[in-house]
Ligand SMILES: O=P(O)(O)OC[C@H]1O[C@H](OP(=O)(O)OP(=O)(O)O)[C@H](O)[C@@H]1O
Ligand code: HPA
């Protein structure tokens with residue numbers, strides 16, 4: 191029988207560690223956003239799992255929206271060109287927007303998104319990511335809430351893909367290099 195887990199070389203973050211961290215982030219965000227007009231803005235597709243879990247860990251009235259952007263395609267390297275495939279629907283002017291990301295790697299996606307969204311005049315704009323790969327940064331981005339810092343390895347699972355696969359793995363794992371090299 192074929193299973194996506196067979197293609198994993200090493201599990202970096204387990205399902206239990208993810209659950210615990212999301213709960214912790216939810217509690218911090220709940221404190222920080224008391225009395226604010228919170229919009230969680232998920233970046234498709236990678237952020238789907240984190241968004242679903244994080245939103246349920248925040249005990250506040252909030253709205254959820256999504257943008258779809260893509261810069262990796264079927265490669266493990268960013269093309270450097272960020273394409274907006276779907277924009278958000280909610281008017282974010284005057285709102286407290288929290289971008290929800292699965293990973294910040296080169297930082298190119300977020301620095302582009304930040305610039306674009308600031309032009310739309312939110313009251314505040316912050317960034318929450320479950321993973322941060324600081325060694326690979328090409329564009330400077332300030333991360334407000336971060337789950338885990340990870341080493342410079344291409345990871346999949348919990349929403350993250352390689353060539354659109356492995357998003358459904360419940361943990362964060364390193365793909366066997368022979369599968370993409
Ligand atoms: O910091 P960066 O180097 O820009 O990389 C991070 C971005 O890359 C991935 O998206 P991708 O373009 O693969 O789209 P996807 O979420 O649909 O997989 C990931 O989900 C982040 O949005
Ligand atoms: O390590 C990664 N894995 C999957 N998608 C990604 N997009 C940026 N970095 C990564």
Ligand SMILES: [Mg+2]
Pocket residue numbers: 236262263350351352
């Ligand atoms: Mg991707």
